[in-house]
Amino acid sequence: MSDKMPGAAGDRVDQHPDIWEAYSALGKATANCGPLSDRETRPTKLALVIGAGSEGAVHSHTRRAKSDGIASQAIVRVALRAIGPLGLTRAVAAKTWIEDLGE
Incomplete structure (x- = not known):
């Protein structure tokens, strides 16, 4: 397993x-x-793990989003949208974790 x-x-x-x-x-x-599609669920889960501050989970959900065909720019936007509710430090960390995986 x-x-x-x-x-x-x-x-x-x-x-x-x-x-x-x-x-x-x-x-x-x-x-x-609920009524969310996989494509809608992926960024939602990414946002949640960004909020939780989990680097490994951000990596995992970033990989899954990319495999679902979600554009890298859209994935990075999730991190940028975290600035307001979570603060600049958390958003910058999340963006860095997303960028760890490259394009």
């Missing part, structure tokens, strides 16, 4: 597959709970 999860997260999946299965089921249920 952990071949899809890097590092410590993958270790936890291997050690506690029942927790991972429950967590995955919760993620699927929340993804299907």
